Amino acid sequence: MPDPATPRLRVLVVDDETKLTELLRLELDVEGYDVDVASDGATGLVKARSQPSPDLIVLDWNLPDFSGVDICQRIRRGGVTTPILMLTGHDDVADRVTALDAGVDDYLIKPFSIEELMARLRAMQRRAQSFSGSGQESLPVRLSVGDLRVDTSTRDVVRGERTIQLSVKEYDLLLFLMRAGGKVLERADIMRGVWGENFYGDDNLLDVYIRYLRQKIESPDRPTLIHTVRGVGFILRDETQQAT
Incomplete structure (x- = not known):
């Protein structure tokens, strides 16, 4: 269970599958996250760039208006460094390279378990915190x-x-x-x-x-x-x- 004394992290979920986003909203809430949802790439891009920016982003590859890769590239070009987890059905090295080159931090193949998604989010969070406190700036x-x-x-x-x-x-x-x-x-x-x-x-x-x-x-x-x-x-x- 999440520690009530710990500030709740904000997660933006960008996916047009309503059943999946509702499931993620419920599960992430139980795990102590505040969740915002966008059902298309344009809305997701606006929310990713908003202030304060989300702490983590879950982004689907296939969106009704743009691809998740396009959205990720636009997010990164705007200077947003929020960790991004890409959800996709693509599972070969070329597709992973495409996603990573766009600025994705992690990659999760559909179908996936909620437990694995939570573990990936925690790992991205730890890595972001480790980098920010590692003295890289010096x-x-x-x-x-x-x-x-x-x-x-x-x-x-x-x-x-x-x-x-x-x-x-x-x-x-x-x-x-x-x-x-x-x-x-x-x-x-x-x-x-x-x-x-x-x-x-x-x-x-x-x-x-x-x-x-x-x-x-x-x-x-x-x-x-x-x-x-x-x-x-x-x-x-x-x-x-x-x-x-």
Whole structure:
């Protein structure tokens, strides 16, 4: 049971399935959440951008006016960082990459159990709280490895004189690798750090994003920066500088 002394978090549910939204409203209320519902993407977008913004968003992929991916992209472009859980019937790596690139924090396949949805929301809440209290703001706003530079205040990524455009998760992955300070990172640690505990063990997803990142930041005339450590994970470092 929720602690009556704990402030109730606000959850926005964006889904056009009336029976599902009513069920979620009842179950989330019992779990101690305040629930707001939108039955289409446009209404959901307005409510997501409203002040105060919701603490968590549950967003369906298939909406009558826009796709959930479109709505998520618009939410993120507006500067809203609220954790978003995507509900969908799509279950392949390409669809998960699409959703994650749009800025989704977690991904739940229909049909699902209420218990799993609650666990996912709690995990997103813990991760958001952990990030906000982890001292990330005190880290340097400019990071560099070799000739690769990242400005965390503007999210600009530059290699040499070339500006690189990264998706949300590509940027998150690059930043996680850079902040390791040249240390080898295990696959499980990368998955938990970038995607959260619910994606642990989804090796295909990590390999897809490492490949995307390499395609964007590596080039034949520059030293390789992302290295595979077989059986362990990955490391980001300029080995030409290590050698000197």
